[in-house]
Amino acid sequence: MIDPTTDGLMPFQAMEILKRAKALEATGRSICHLEVGEPGAPPAPKVLEAVRQALPAAQGYTNAKGLAELRAGLVDYYQSQHGVAVDPEAIICTMGSSSGFILAFHAAFRPGARIAVTRPGYPAYVNTLLGLGFGVAEIPVTAANGWRLTGADIAAAHARAPFDGLLFASPANPTGAAVDRAGLQEIVETCARLGVTFISDEIYHGLDYRGPSVSALELTDQAIIINSFSKYYCMTGWRIGWMVVPERFVRRAEILQQNLFISAPTLSQIAATVALGERDYAEEQKAAYATNRLRLTAGLAELGFEVGAPSDGAFYAYAGISAFSNDAMDFCARMLDEAGVAATPGVDFDRTDGHGFVRFSYAGTGTSVEQAIERMGGWLRRR
Template sequence: MTEQPADGLMPFHAMEILKCAKIIEATGRSVCHLEVGEPGAPPAPRVIEAVAKALPLAQGYTNAKGLTELREGLANYYATQHAAVVEPESILCTMGSSAGFIIAFHTAFRPGARIAITRPGYPAYVNTLLGLGFGIAEIPLDAANGWKLTGADIAAAHADTPFEGLLFASPANPTGAAVDRAELADIVATCQRLGVRLISDEIYHGLDYRGPSVSALELTREAIIINSFSKYYCMTGWRIGWMVLPDELIRRAEILQQNLFISAPTLSQIAATVALGERDYAEQQKAGYARNRQLLNNGLQTLGFDIGSPSDGAFYAYAGISRFSNDSMSFCEALLDEAGVAATPGIDFDRAGGNRYVRFSYAGTQETIEMAIERMGRFLQQAG
């Protein structure tokens, strides 16, 4: 699973581990799934009801930008959650955040432009940029600083290797690090001073455990905002997300959407429109993640993993494994084969230093977390 072609494109190892886990489950063995960032709960019941009702009729394309009702609902979301004024015409509904990244890159940058990302960071950033022919500048982050990006980090990286864009997530995958309003303002101001276009990945918004999520829209209208219903609203497989675009980029993004994807799935847009009104349900799921967050963090510390305080947001624990191994891929393969616990090797998120880390997702059930900790304890005892 570790072959690397000449262009640097690599597998998404979380999905590779999931594939192997499914093969193991097909033999009758159970697996504790801590490898993928996928909520264990389904969408809110009213979402399912609305889709079932719409199913006989909702078979055609929508407007390329998306259903008017959904875009109006998203505009209201920004008004109520972030006190930000966003026109529905500035919003583009996408096939998950993944399509949003593709549209953002081709909308805002010329072919071959260099875009900065953090390391560690979401692996699809690297692979999507490479696959589309863009250049990359990596900004290394440090556990000692809570894995948080600063304006000084951006400026130093830009002075070393200039770049035209910055793709940044808060809360972040895999670390769960989240910046507060002042820290985000520092990032926004630095990008503006350097002439760098900010793409703010806000897919884990709502899943902050230390305060409200802060959108870049609260600070600037020059950033491209990307978000999704996958995480907070428990809708991963529905493949529905959205973008908020600066005025000068709206038309180009719409044209790209028309040609690359036509429109987001109609039923998923209907589901998303209803989901926006089901925040009480989403908050119930978040409360479960919060319990799992503490449970997993305590368990990993007891087992000897190198991990500090629980993550600020999202639903991940990024744990050091130096006490056990210096090869995160081999460690995760053995953990799956011998203990039936699926986790993601750190090399997915950091090709330079990720061999010393493993990411665990706590988005599943409490029972899964408890069983995984018990199994890992036996595995590490036998390995030691």
């Protein structure tokens, strides 16, 4: 039996907190859920109706790459949202972004290759890479630069210890930081110059509060694009996403999909096809996040958390807790048990410096955000 502690695998603390929060709710406790990046709204009504109509007939496998209708819809999406022509044969529908990462890693790299990620960053990046036998290179980003990665950061890290790939998200989890078009261009060009394969995690596209999200496909046809219906389209539990793969990786990625996952869930693909046409509904949810974003950022600052400007995108606030604690795990455990507020300790995203940070999600309801601020205020005063 492999001891997970020997190869660096760590629990996904956001899910650990969620498990504890659900257990408390089962005893009758009221919990404000700010721990997971899960939209508070359901999918658009037309999405749910389409699934109802599809049952019980739609129960078989689909093409490994996905329904032709869904891939055609994604072609239209890239043309209308990004002005890019995408070959439908380069699109693979996946079980959320999670299986997309697995396919990307195995399609583009050999076992043992080193993949760079930012620190702080989404914890599943590191854990998935380690679990699959790849090496990890972490590139620190800091609040001083708005948590944004630069080409200079990449070049400096590569000079210290070369790596084969870079996995990068904009907007990012946990900080919500996003690079603009020029910043993304710099990252793309730096990777090309260094011979580094670029994987662009675009799962939070659409949730950018400064303007339209920029896809790496607008700048290069050599990047692997990962996206999902989970966040913008409010479909976390449906486990449906997609990837756009450069021609040289398409066949290998398809073969891996056939063998590892067969195909994405049929009903979820039907739902996703309809969701692409429901952007007005998604924009309504985004407007609610935008309100929550300002209220939570202001509330945390008033309570003494270290927060800068509201996040560029996604739906997270990454807050310093030095005024209260130097142990984010203990802080979050106590805040959940004593105040009924669930948030994620920063060590989930940064094993080195995350002990001084907590991530709050404002993807839920405005009421939950307001209640959380009130509860935290009372709890901190009592402490």
